[in-house]
Amino acid sequence: MLQNVSDLYHAFKKTSYPVILKTVKLRSFYWLRTVFVFQVHNYVGEWLQYQSLWDLQADNLYGKLGEDINLWMKCLNDIK
Numbered sequence: 001m002l003q004n005v006s007d008l009y010h011a012f013k014k015t016s017y018p019v020i021l022k023t024v025k026l027r028s029f030y031w032l033r034t035v036f037v038f039q040v041h042n043y044v045g046e047w048l049q050y051q052s053l054w055d056l057q058a059d060n061l062y063g064k065l066g067e068d069i070n071l072w073m074k075c076l077n078d079i080k
Contacts, residue, residue, distance in 0.1 A: 053079065 065071040 061075070065075060
């Protein structure tokens, strides 16, 4: 039975405080996980943009653009 404020504090500390602390840690973990997944998503998206340049076949590009300098300039600007 709780007799005074000290007993109430110790009862709270034994029951509620660990639960609150675990909840805060869990929320922090989920927040950090969400931030990490977002960063990975952005990195992969950027990497895939550059990957398409590596997969580009020079013969196909030359076949489509030919010797038209304007098409080549547009293509280079689009790559930027």
